[in-house]
Amino acid sequence: MRIGIVCPYAWDVPGGVQFHIRDLAEHLLSRGHHVSVLAPADDGTPLPPYVVSAGRAVPVPYNGSVARLNFGFLSAARVRRWLQNGAFDVIHIHEPASPSLGLLSCWAARGPIVATFHTSNPRSRAMIAAYPILQPALEKISARIAVSEYARRTLVEHLGGDAVVIPNGVDVDFFARAEPKAAWQSGPGDAAATGAGSGPTIGFMGRIDEPRKGLPVLMRALPAILAEVPGARLLVAGRGDEEEAVAALPPELRSHVEFLGMVSDEDKARLLRSVDLYVAPNTGGESFGIILVEALSAGAPVLASDLDAFAQVLDQGEAGELFANEDADALAAAAVRLLRDPARRAELSERGSRHVRRFDWSTVGADILAVYETVTEGAEPGRSVAADEPAGRTAQD
Structure with a gap:
């Protein structure tokens, strides 16, 4: 065809x-x-x-x-x-x-x-x-x-x-087969450890300077997350003004945020395979949520805002957890709970990996x-020519 x-x-x-x-x-x-x-x-x-x-x-x-x-x-x-x-x-x-x-x-x-x-x-x-x-x-x-x-x-x-x-x-197997990258995984120690880089990693992907992608909501939640999980790191992939993105964050916490810039498809898959939790804090304008499907394909536990489209992709919270849209406190509470509960994250990863096959x-x-x-069916082949151009003629610039 x-x-x-x-x-x-x-x-x-x-x-x-x-x-x-x-x-x-x-x-x-x-x-x-x-x-x-x-x-x-x-x-x-x-x-x-x-x-x-x-x-x-x-x-x-x-x-x-x-x-x-x-x-x-x-x-x-x-x-x-x-x-x-x-x-x-x-x-x-x-x-x-x-x-x-x-x-x-x-x-x-x-x-x-x-x-x-x-x-x-x-x-x-x-x-x-x-x-x-x-x-x-x-x-x-x-x-x-x-x-x-x-x-x-x-x-x-x-x-x-x-x-x-x-x-x-989505090519589920492409993400499922990706090799995690040590630099993007949890460092030595556990969720209670202190010092940037010694605890779990949180992933975010999206245009940094587009508010509806939700990075400002995640940044507002980050101090509360770090107060309970001091060693956590936030890995941000996407283009935009990095200094502006952390401007509202207390200076002593900025070392917990690592900007990766634009990443290749291969590195996107490796990042999603590496993080302990993927957060999608998008605030609106989403009709689907392909990044959620990619994260599920990679086996990442997902926490997302409760947009209608996101809830549908996540099977109404069965394949990933949801928090109240634009509520930084709710995001922080859910993230802390998940980062402290590896068994729950493993359960979400397993459920998500099964659910995502339909995509x-x-x-x-x-x-x-x-x-x-x-x-x-029944149409004459090759009939896409422009409506007012006779067959055989090429439109000129």
């Missing part, structure tokens, strides 16, 4: 949607399909052979974050050329309602279109206001996928229609392929 996948966000800026698209493309390629991904990318960005650049993206505030999107006449021309050259059997557009390549592709393509909705935003006035503009494009979609029940609810309430829920996928690409990929097969 010839499959075209549209990524709305800049390929060179890491994010859950980009990672999902990358892993989906590589899974489909491993199954023998022809796959091409169209994505925004700055000049000089190293791209896998299956990714086609649609040009540079611009930062736009979107869903409580800053997304790097691609829109305009030049982008539209590149979309049309990609569609014409690809002659795809099915187009898979991610976030078709965002003002980026997804919407442009939805307008331009003809033939079977599958759309995945990642956004969870129960009160999006912008989406409601834009519906009259979006409707003609969205009506061309043959099948809709939502990555969670909460993303599906956002779609239904704002844009109408419905979607099948297929979660984000493996062997299952998720098969479900997505089943959607492709449904929409392409």
Whole structure:
């Protein structure tokens, strides 16, 4: 099958949607399909052979974050050329309602279109206001996928229609096989030990300077955690202003925080395999929570804010513990209890490792392929050419 996948966000800026698209493309390629991904990318960005650049993206505030999107006449021309050259059997557009390549592709393509909705935003006035503009494009979609029940609810309430829920996928074995790194594991001694580096390690991953990722909540909880578990360390992976991140922390406690910067996929897996507790203090705007699935795959005990999407991923607290969103005291109390209870952490690790198998690409990929097969059944192959371009003609920049 010839499959075209549209990524709305800049390929060179890491994010859950980009990672999902990358892993989906590589899974489909491993199954023998022809796959091409169209994505925004700055000049000089190293791209896998299956990714086609649609040009540079611009930062736009979107869903409580800053997304790097691609829109305009030049982008539209590149979309049309990609569609014409690809002659795809099915187009898979991610976030078709965002003002980026997804919407442009939805307008331009003809033939079977599958759309995945990642956004969870129960009160999006912008989406409601834009519906009259979006409707003609969205009506061309043959099948809709939502990555969670909460993303599906956002779609239904704002844009109408419905979607099948297929979660984000993960290569469970990649994380399960990773080798822990001694420098990121507990030091000699136990949770009652004193001195930074001599006790358990807590992991956090996310953009440091994006408040909704929750690092400020974790920093507010850290003094109470260290008062009860003096040797604990917090390992932070992600980009952002490190000095600003610890500015509110008492100077004598700052040595307990180690910033790792951006880490590779291999080091992400090793970090998750190494920590005694992974904390996800995100405050909102999450439709799924792929980092939770990755942590569970690595066998890390997980403590997360009780966002609806996180509770769903963690099986309502059975596969990982939850604390009240934005409540630093509740986070600290739960973290201390878990750091002092290795048996409970081992229980969470074992439960999480069983639960996470439902998110493996062997299952998720098969479900997505089943959607492709449904929409392409009876369709003429290779009919993804731009709607107003005659076959054989290539759109020019």
